[in-house]
Amino acid sequence: MNRSLAVLVTALAAAGAVAPPAAAQDVRAMVAVYTQLLADGLSELERQEGRLRETWSRVDAGAAAVVDAHRQGAPLESLRADEERQQALEAQLVIQLVELQRTRRDLLTNRAVMEAVSGAAAAPPAASAGLLSGTWELTVQPGLSGTAYLMQQGTLVSGTYELSGGWSGSLRGTLVANKVRLERIDSQLGFAAIFYGEVDLGADPLVIQGRWEATQLATGLPSAGGWRAQRKD
Numbered sequence: 001m002n003r004s005l006a007v008l009v010t011a012l013a014a015a016g017a018v019a020p021p022a023a024a025q026d027v028r029a030m031v032a033v034y035t036q037l038l039a040d041g042l043s044e045l046e047r048q049e050g051r052l053r054e055t056w057s058r059v060d061a062g063a064a065a066v067v068d069a070h071r072q073g074a075p076l077e078s079l080r081a082d083e084e085r086q087q088a089l090e091a092q093l094v095i096q097l098v099e100l101q102r103t104r105r106d107l108l109t110n111r112a113v114m115e116a117v118s119g120a121a122a123a124p125p126a127a128s129a130g131l132l133s134g135t136w137e138l139t140v141q142p143g144l145s146g147t148a149y150l151m152q153q154g155t156l157v158s159g160t161y162e163l164s165g166g167w168s169g170s171l172r173g174t175l176v177a178n179k180v181r182l183e184r185i186d187s188q189l190g191f192a193a194i195f196y197g198e199v200d201l202g203a204d205p206l207v208i209q210g211r212w213e214a215t216q217l218a219t220g221l222p223s224a225g226g227w228r229a230q231r232k233d
Contacts, residue, residue: 034110041107048100055093062086098217105213109181109196131199131206132157132175135232140212141225148229157182175199180208191215195227205231 066082074082132152138161139145146163152175159171161184169192173182178199186192197210209228217223 037110038107041103041110045100045103045107048096048103052093052096052100055089055096059086059089059093062089095217102213102215106194132180132208136208136229137232138163139228141227142222147232171195180210184212189216197227197229203230207231 062082063086066079066086069079069082130152132150134150136148136150137145138148140163144163144165144167146161146167148159148161148171150157150159150171155174155176157171157173157175157180160169161171162168167186167188169184169186169188171182171184173180173195178201180195180197180199182195182197183191184193184195193212193214195210195212197208200207200209207228207230209226212225212227214221214223
């Protein structure tokens with residue numbers, strides 16, 4: 001993600017040198033960011049597929065070895081050791097499958113956002129100008145509540161949050177065609193989750209609601225859930 005942020009800074013600097021309208025700056029910067037995100041995501045997907053094929057080969061060979069050991073009447077302790085190794089390999093395979101699926105979902109999300117951003121210049125400037133700026137009451141399922149302060153500039157969104165249980169940190173992301181994507185950077189966990197949502201323009205006060213997915217699967221915390229934010233001011 002650091003690489004993507006560097007791309008964002010570079011793109012914003014380049015846009016400022018020519019000084020086009022602010023909306024054009026946003027669009028050009030966001031297209032640069034999501035082009036890089038897509039390239040990085042494809043490279044990561046290829047690496048994950050390679051690791052998955054390698055692990056699957058080991059699982060397949062291990063399964064055959066376990067069967068052969070049983071047929072040959074191997075000692076019980078040896079069979080138990082073989083079974084433990086096989087289960088560890090199979091668990092690794094499952095983890096890699098989940099990571100692969102998440103990478104594919106992120107690719108689809110980034111592709112959708114990039115296509116929306118590319119057409120954002122044609123939308124009325126007031127449609128998203130500062131829509132999310134302000135203080136929001138948060139509910140994050142399961143079992144968390146708190147407050148977020150967001151600042152929106154064009155399609156870019158940033159801010160901070162505090163949740164029950166002592167969780168706090170920063171938020172960064174985008175608003176495109178009323179679709180919100182926010183990355184949660186927790187002060188304790190680091191890059192902890194991605195929040196996907198949609199703004200309910202008919203609600204008064206304004207409401208955002210959707211789903212979130214954890215980016216870290218080994219923390220012992222929930223890996224997904226629903227979330228809702230209601231405008232306070």
